[in-house]
Each structure stands twice: as C-alpha cells, then as structure tokens.
Amino acid sequence: xxxxxxxxxxxxxxxxxxxxxxxxxxxxxxxxxxxxxxxxxxxxxxxxxxxxxxxxxxxxxxxxxxxxxxxxxxxxxxxxxxxxxxxxxxxxxxxxxxxxxxxxxxxxxxxxxxxxxxxxxxxxxxxxxxxxxxxxxxxxxxxxxxxxxxxxxxxxxxxxxxxxxxxxxxxxxxxxxxxxxxxxxxxxxxxxxxxxxxxxxxxxxxxxxxxxxxxxxxxxxxxxxxxxxxxxxxxxxxxxxxxxxxxxxxxxxxxxxxxxxxxxxxxxxxxxxxxxxxxxxxxxxxxxxxxxxxxxxxxxxxxxxxxxxxxxxxxxxxxxxxxxxxxxxxxxxxxxxxxxxxxxxxxxxxxxxxxxxxxxxxxxxxxxxxxxxxxxxxxxxxxxxxxxxxxxxxxxxxxxxxxxx
Numbered sequence: 001x002x003x004x005x006x007x008x009x010x011x012x013x014x015x016x017x018x019x020x021x022x023x024x025x026x027x028x029x030x031x032x033x034x035x036x037x038x039x040x041x042x043x044x045x046x047x048x049x050x051x052x053x054x055x056x057x058x059x060x061x062x063x064x065x066x067x068x069x070x071x072x073x074x075x076x077x078x079x080x081x082x083x084x085x086x087x088x089x090x091x092x093x094x095x096x097x098x099x100x101x102x103x104x105x106x107x108x109x110x111x112x113x114x115x116x117x118x119x120x121x122x123x124x125x126x127x128x129x130x131x132x133x134x135x136x137x138x139x140x141x142x143x144x145x146x147x148x149x150x151x152x153x154x155x156x157x158x159x160x161x162x163x164x165x166x167x168x169x170x171x172x173x174x175x176x177x178x179x180x181x182x183x184x185x186x187x188x189x190x191x192x193x194x195x196x197x198x199x200x201x202x203x204x205x206x207x208x209x210x211x212x213x214x215x216x217x218x219x220x221x222x223x224x225x226x227x228x229x230x231x232x233x234x235x236x237x238x239x240x241x242x243x244x245x246x247x248x249x250x251x252x253x254x255x256x257x258x259x260x261x262x263x264x265x266x267x268x269x270x271x272x273x274x275x276x277x278x279x280x281x282x283x284x285x286x287x288x289x290x291x292x293x294x295x296x297x298x299x300x301x302x303x304x305x306x307x308x309x310x311x312x313x314x315x316x317x318x319x320x321x322x323x324x325x326x327x328x329x330x331x332x333x334x335x336x337x338x339x340x341x342x343x344x345x346x347x348x349x350x351x352x353x354x355x356x357x358x359x360x361x362x363x364x365x366x367x368x369x370x371x372x373x374x375x376x377x378x379x380x381x382x383x384x385x386x387x388x389x390x391x392x393x394x395x396x397x398x399x400x401x402x403x404x405x
Contacts, residue, residue, distance in 0.1 A: 032393035072137035104150030161323025212240035
C-alpha cells in the first residue's frame with residue numbers, strides 16, 4: 001500500500017452548519033483521520049479554520065441560483081456552483097473523498113483535474129428518496145444524475161451498511177461490485193455518554209421527573225416523524241412526547257407537521273415540539289434522560305441517531321428498515337418494528353398499523369423498568385464494542401492506501 005500525503009474531504013455539511021447524520025459523520029471521521037494524516041475539508045459555508053493537521057475552507061452560495069427560475073431548482077444549481085469552486089482550487093491531496101450527492105460532482109472534477117483517486121460515501125441514495133421532488137422539482141433529475149455519475153466514476157464507493165451496499169448494486173446495476181465497500185458510521189464514545197444534567201430539558205418545558213419518548217431528526221418524509229405523531233394518541237398518557245425536529249424539507253411538510261402536532265396536542269397533554277436546532281450538548285442531555293428513543297424512519301441507510309441514543313444508555317424503538325437492524329439488536333438493545341412498504345415507494349402499506357406498532361413498542365419499553373434497564377446496559381456495551389470512530393478511521397485510511405499508486 002502507498003502512503004497518503006493528505007486527504008481532501010468535500011462535503012456540504014460541516015460545523016457549525018450540521019443538520020443531519022452525514023454532517024456528523026464528516027466531522028468525526030475528519031477529526032479522527034487528522035490524527036493519522038493531514039486532512040483538508042472543503043464545505044458549504046463561510047468556515048476558515050487552520051489547525052496543525054486539519055484545514056477547513058467554506059464555499060459561499062451563488063447569489064443568482066434562484067433568480068429568474070423555479071425557486072426549487074436553487075439548491076441543486078447552487079451546489080453545482082460551489083462544486084466548481086471546490087474542484088478548481090489548487091489541490092495537493094493524495095485522494096478526494098466526497099460525502100452526499102451535493103459534492104459528488106466536485107469529487108469527480110477533482111479526479112479529472114488533479115489526477116487523484118475519487119472516493120465517495122453513500123449516506124443515502126436519490127433513487128430511494130422520490131419525495132425529494134417536493135423539495136427540488138425537476139432539479140431532482142439533476143441531483144440523481146450527479147449521484148449516478150459519481151457512483152459510476154468513483155474509484156471506491158463506501159456504503160454505511162450492508163443494506164446500503166445492496167441498494168447501491170440494485171439501483172446502479174452497472175457499478176463494479178468489487179469497488180463498493182462497507183464501512184459503518186461511528187460514535188465519539190467520550191462525548192456521547194450519559195449526562196446527569198437536565199437544565200436543557202427544563203429550559204424547553206420537559207419535566208425530567210416524568211418519563212418521555214424522544215425523537216431527534218429533521219422534518220422530512222424519510223424520517224417518518226408523521227407516523228410517530230400519528231402514534232401519540234396510543235402512547236400511554238403518562239409518557240411525555242418530545243420531538244426535537246427542525247429543518248423541514250419543504251414548506252408543505254412543515255405545515256403538515258404543525259397541523260398534526262396541533263391536532264394531537266388538543267386532546268393530550270405532554271407533547272413538546274422543539275423546532276430549533278439544539279446544541280449537541282443539549283441533545284446529549286435529552287438522550288440521557290429519555291425513557292425511550294424512537295426512530296420511525298421509512299428509509300435509513302444507517303441511522304447514526306440510534307448510536308447516539310445507545311451511547312447515552314437509552315433503549316431504542318426503531319423501524320426495521322435499511323441499516324438500522326445492523327445497529328439495534330432486537331430484544332437486546334431495544335425493539336424493532338416491522339414496516340411493510342408499498343412496492344416502489346416509501347409509503348407504509350398500512351400506516352395506521354405502523355403507528356400503532358410504534359406506540360406498542362414505546363409503551364412496552366417505557367412501562368417495563370426491568371426490560372428497559374437491560375436494554376440500556378446492552379446498548380452502551382454494543383456501541384463500545386463495534387462503533388468506535390478510531391477503528392473506522394483506520395479502515396478508511398487503509399482503503400485510501402489501496403487506491404493510491
């Protein structure tokens with residue numbers, strides 16, 4: 001294997017602008033890799049950070065992206081603009097590694113312009129997110145083309161779970177199976193641990209003395225939050241429902257979420273919706289004191305939020321989709337809820353049954369202290385045994401070395 005002089009990370013999300021699991025992944029993997037080799041991060045934003053082994057440079061938006069066009073096209077067109085800047089600027093890295101479709105075009109261009117291997121990580125796949133048409137309009141075809149080109153042209157494709165690897169091979173039948181590798185997401189075991197403080201809960205109206213089920217994620221079809229909201233009338237009334245849910249994909253789904261929460265809250269106390277993006281330290285407090293963490297996703301390549309909850313010793317009730325069963329072990333660290341989807345869609349065959357099953361799982365764990373305590377201990381142990389960022393950084397570096405000649 002050849003030595004690596006520097007790694008270039010291309011990403012749309014990077015602190016302080018992180019709203020999803022891909023951003024968390026990039027932050028922690030970049031930090032761990034920088035302990036092994038110099039890392040340069042090029043991202044969307046105004047960041048300008050220089051440390052001995054980690055350089056971060058942000059690329060600002062295109063002011064013309066939404067002018068004289070369908071405003072839904074703006075996000076994809078703006079991404080293309082920033083991609084050109086990322087790829088154009090002098091690059092002395094041994095390998096370029098892109099995260100999400102937003103920057104896969106930049107990775108492809110860097111490969112061609114600078115003659116270096118191109119690696120991409122699939123945090124999700126556009127063919128499996130058809131609801132994004134609501135957000136992007138026909139620019140969804142542009143994001144899909146960028147992703148297809150990236151996957152076909154990359155020297156290596158990292159899938160974050162076995163299920164995601166299968167999805168890549170199914171959705172992109174021309175891709176070489178040998179170049180699609182599985183490297184899981186990880187967790188910072190020092191940062192994500194049980195925190196006895198609860199001031200963040202009190203500040204936002206949550207009673208730390210009463211049990212509560214917690215959701216953390218974006219307001220998007222993918223995360224299935226509407227199905228959890230629909231489950232609320234069947235969740236035991238002694239259990240508070242705390243929804244840390246912001247950044248709606250579209251105005252329409254944001255409005256739908258507001259209407260649903262308002263409707264269930266009219267008949268049931270203890271529903272707390274926190275729409276602001278919370279600081280990580282506050283989120284860890286919520287994880288630490290939650291009686292149950294619920295992940296009702298209809299599509300989830302990995303589900304890093306489940307790792308975060310488990311690291312804070314919280315039992316998980318999650319849908320049995322995507323990479324989640326590779327993280328949550330049923331009847332050991334939590335419960336998995338079966339979800340049958342309509343063929344070719346991410347709509348449940350029976351939405352009412354899915355919501356009822358979520359409520360039943362939440363009630364079972366929340367109301368059985370012995371079961372819950374067993375899940376809590378096993379959750380932390382599983383995360384410690386299998387999902388260290390240090391080990392994942394070494395595996396990723398080994399992949400880079402195998403590509404450099």
